Amino acid sequence: MRRGALALGAAGALVLGLLLGAAPAGAAPAGPGERVADALRTSPVYVDPAYAGAVPAARRQEVAARIARTGLPVKVALVPLVKGDAFDGDSSVLASVVHDRLGLHDLILITMDQSTDMLDGYEWPDDRHQARYAVWAVGFLDQTRNAGIADRVDKAIDLIAAGDGARVYKEATADLGGTASRAAKRGGGSGGGAALPVSLGAAAAVAVLGGLLLVRRRREAKRTGPYAFPQAVFAAGRAADEAGLRRRAEAEVIALGEAAEAAAPRPGLSRALDAYAAAGKVLDGARGIPDLAGVLVLVAEGRDALDGNTGALPLCFFDPLHGRAVHRTAWRPLGRREALDVAVCRDCERSLRAHRAPEVLTDRTADGRLVPYFELPARESVWAATGYGSLIPDEPGPTGTGDDAGGGSPDGLAARVLRGDFARTRQPHRP
Numbered sequence: 001m002r003r004g005a006l007a008l009g010a011a012g013a014l015v016l017g018l019l020l021g022a023a024p025a026g027a028a029p030a031g032p033g034e035r036v037a038d039a040l041r042t043s044p045v046y047v048d049p050a051y052a053g054a055v056p057a058a059r060r061q062e063v064a065a066r067i068a069r070t071g072l073p074v075k076v077a078l079v080p081l082v083k084g085d086a087f088d089g090d091s092s093v094l095a096s097v098v099h100d101r102l103g104l105h106d107l108i109l110i111t112m113d114q115s116t117d118m119l120d121g122y123e124w125p126d127d128r129h130q131a132r133y134a135v136w137a138v139g140f141l142d143q144t145r146n147a148g149i150a151d152r153v154d155k156a157i158d159l160i161a162a163g164d165g166a167r168v169y170k171e172a173t174a175d176l177g178g179t180a181s182r183a184a185k186r187g188g189g190s191g192g193g194a195a196l197p198v199s200l201g202a203a204a205a206v207a208v209l210g211g212l213l214l215v216r217r218r219r220e221a222k223r224t225g226p227y228a229f230p231q232a233v234f235a236a237g238r239a240a241d242e243a244g245l246r247r248r249a250e251a252e253v254i255a256l257g258e259a260a261e262a263a264a265p266r267p268g269l270s271r272a273l274d275a276y277a278a279a280g281k282v283l284d285g286a287r288g289i290p291d292l293a294g295v296l297v298l299v300a301e302g303r304d305a306l307d308g309n310t311g312a313l314p315l316c317f318f319d320p321l322h323g324r325a326v327h328r329t330a331w332r333p334l335g336r337r338e339a340l341d342v343a344v345c346r347d348c349e350r351s352l353r354a355h356r357a358p359e360v361l362t363d364r365t366a367d368g369r370l371v372p373y374f375e376l377p378a379r380e381s382v383w384a385a386t387g388y389g390s391l392i393p394d395e396p397g398p399t400g401t402g403d404d405a406g407g408g409s410p411d412g413l414a415a416r417v418l419r420g421d422f423a424r425t426r427q428p429h430r431p
Contacts, residue, residue, distance in 0.1 A: 046075075128163075
């Protein structure tokens with residue numbers, strides 16, 4: 001069975017239909033995605049003419065030879081991305097389209113990000129080679145922070161082949177303290193980061209999330225108050241998103257169960273099985289997108305447990321469907337004096353640095369109003385109480401941004417669901 005991956009599945013057909021159009025065979029020239037995929041069928045390295053000077057033919061051959069030595073299904077697609085282009089300026093859309101066109105079960109894809117000096121990484125069917133973390137790490141290493149595109153691609157390939165991208169990323173970012181230092185380090189002409197950060201292994205969820213709602217995530221935002229509300233929260237779009245997300249969530253739960261069943265006994269196996277049971281429980285009782293997002297967060301927790309990624313960041317606090325977080329940052333909710341330490345994806349981090357409203361996942365209050373999910377009282381939403389895992393501290397302490405926030409606990413989100421927190425918050429609140 002095909003498992004979830006980094007920018008993919010249920011949204012793939014929708015993305016292709018909306019962005020590239022579906023023309024009968026021979027009726028129209030191949031679209032941009034097909035052209036890239038065709039090129040990658042004959043060579044593992046595709047370079048758009050815009051980057052021909054930075055990565056000349058001889059250098060492409062060197063990169064291809066480096067890939068061949070790894071024996072891994074690595075492909076490189078260096079394509080400039082601009083908002084409004086065939087991929088809507090989104091590397092996850094490009095990755096989803098190329099993966100779909102190539103039809104490969106195993107694939108590691110290195111792409112450009114929206115900014116021309118940055119790289120993104122994606123891996124299917126899961127992140128067993130820690131590809132996403134390997135690509136992110138390149139942007140934080142001293143020797144590659146200001147290197148050319150080809151040199152950064154080389155380093156990413158080497159880290160992917162070594163299979164320890166998560167460790168290298170963790171070490172490379174260990175000295176990043178507050179928001180200012182992170183911003184300075186991240187913005188130094190580097191190529192690093194990607195949307196998941198989960199990849200479906202360490203990255204496993206990331207994968208899912210970056211691609212799960214590709215169209216929803218990239219539509220024009222409707223600004224309401226202090227947050228950006230994606231257009232997809234409105235009826236038709238939201239219903240379509242929910243149907244696709246539910247299919248994706250079901251597939252991911254099944255895949256996690258298969259992975260746990262096939263895994264040899266290891267320290268994280270018990271936690272992975274707990275996450276699998278919790279994800280199934282939430283899926284069975286899911287009432288909408290916020291609950292389905294919780295399923296994917298639990299899958300990510302299970303995948304991280306299987307892979308031994310005990311220090312992995314959770315999915316994005318503002319919207320887990322953005323993918324894996326790349327940093328933690330202090331954020332002060334509107335109307336509160338104290339700041340919360342939340343895990344954010346790269347896009348939300350950029351928005352916060354630019355004093356723009358991040359896109360947030362919304363949920364409905366008891367009286368039917370649509371609000372950021374974390375504004376619900378913690379007693380009414382396990383997701384608000386935990387920030388989808390982002391607010392679960394290492395030591396006991398307050399969590400949740402809504403009213404009546406519950407006490408913190410060192411256990412994970414799966415443990416909370418299994419002890420009944422999800423079922424409790426599904427019940428109508430009675431004073």
